[in-house]
Amino acid sequence: MTGDGTGLGGLVLWTLGLVAISAPFLVAAIATLAVPRWRARLPSRAPLLVVTVAVLAVPAAIFLVSAGPGLAVGLFQEGSRRAEDHPVAREPTVIAGISFPPETALEYERNGNGTRRLIAARPPHPLAVGGLELSEVRLSEYDPRELQLRLAHDERIEDWPCGGREWARFYSVQPDQALSPSNWTFMSCPLVWDFQLGAIPVSGLTVAKLRDGSGWQLQNARLNDTNLDGVAYEGFTLKDYFTLYVDTERRPTRWTSVLARAARIGDIQYPPGVHVSGYVSGARVFEGDARGVGVDVRTGKELEGCVLQDASGRVLGASGSCSEAEAKASGELAQPSSR
Numbered sequence: 001m002t003g004d005g006t007g008l009g010g011l012v013l014w015t016l017g018l019v020a021i022s023a024p025f026l027v028a029a030i031a032t033l034a035v036p037r038w039r040a041r042l043p044s045r046a047p048l049l050v051v052t053v054a055v056l057a058v059p060a061a062i063f064l065v066s067a068g069p070g071l072a073v074g075l076f077q078e079g080s081r082r083a084e085d086h087p088v089a090r091e092p093t094v095i096a097g098i099s100f101p102p103e104t105a106l107e108y109e110r111n112g113n114g115t116r117r118l119i120a121a122r123p124p125h126p127l128a129v130g131g132l133e134l135s136e137v138r139l140s141e142y143d144p145r146e147l148q149l150r151l152a153h154d155e156r157i158e159d160w161p162c163g164g165r166e167w168a169r170f171y172s173v174q175p176d177q178a179l180s181p182s183n184w185t186f187m188s189c190p191l192v193w194d195f196q197l198g199a200i201p202v203s204g205l206t207v208a209k210l211r212d213g214s215g216w217q218l219q220n221a222r223l224n225d226t227n228l229d230g231v232a233y234e235g236f237t238l239k240d241y242f243t244l245y246v247d248t249e250r251r252p253t254r255w256t257s258v259l260a261r262a263a264r265i266g267d268i269q270y271p272p273g274v275h276v277s278g279y280v281s282g283a284r285v286f287e288g289d290a291r292g293v294g295v296d297v298r299t300g301k302e303l304e305g306c307v308l309q310d311a312s313g314r315v316l317g318a319s320g321s322c323s324e325a326e327a328k329a330s331g332e333l334a335q336p337s338s339r
Helices: 008-034 036-040 046-085 322-329
Strands: 093-095 098-100 105-110 116-122 127-129 132-139 146-151 155-157 160-162 167-172 184-190 206-209 215-220 231-233 236-247 252-259 263-265 268-270 275-279 284-287 294-296 306-309 315-319
Touching: 046 105, 093 116, 098 127, 098 132, 132 155, 146 184, 160 184, 231 252, 275 322, 284 322, 306 322, 315 322
Parallel strands: none
Antiparallel strands: 093 098, 105 116, 116 132, 127 132, 132 146, 146 167, 155 160, 167 184, 184 206, 206 215, 215 236, 231 236, 236 252, 252 275, 263 268, 268 294, 275 284, 284 306, 306 315
């Protein structure tokens, strides 16, 4: 017998395992067919069924005996590796510049080269860091500059009411510096459910800082989950999502969504599914696609691309350049291209 378990000894063990697993099936089948009293109680097709089960038991036993040890070893190794990647700290541990106490639950990520990276820590009790109480810290798997902090309870961050037990996202201020509490800048969080800003028609918003520093974005990306008939706002019925943009003083500048129902603005009729953006100037930008575009009800002409209309419904432009229409709607309406 060789050291890896093959040879005569391995064959004997394999055979014994096969017999042990398949014997009960074979004995039951033979006994059922051999004893007249038992066979008489069976339906006419039952003997064939019993034989089929007995025959199938043999390859099943072969599979279990052959693959069973390998499966058991694989499951054991997977369990061991999971335990190695999810240990409990026995001494203070630092992640992203935060020191966690003993008994903190850790999580490691395995890299392709066989090394591991500490990516998450969950302390045994909420940890106070930078004026916040945290129940978990997690590094992003995709962006080394991003850090996610699970808030132990509701917190105000940059005067936004972030919801407790939710993930708040932070970024490092300088890309070449390691993440630490002194190097964070707040980026986003889910707000408390009942937060309202002005006439926003929905709750369940997430706030995110705009990368150019010009303000913030508030969004509910699941309008259909709680508002199956759509949301009414500024004369439209909206669906799918609702996004509001505000400046650094929290004043609304524009909003975007999708039409849940057809809408007529001036002489232009828009079908459901068209994207719409509204601006504080009163202008509207409608973006159609292959599923539907705006139609001039007087002439029947289709207006493809992005259509810009002012507060009165007058068409100020229609072109394939949505960025141009959005720029004009944001305030450059003094020189619109009339159509």
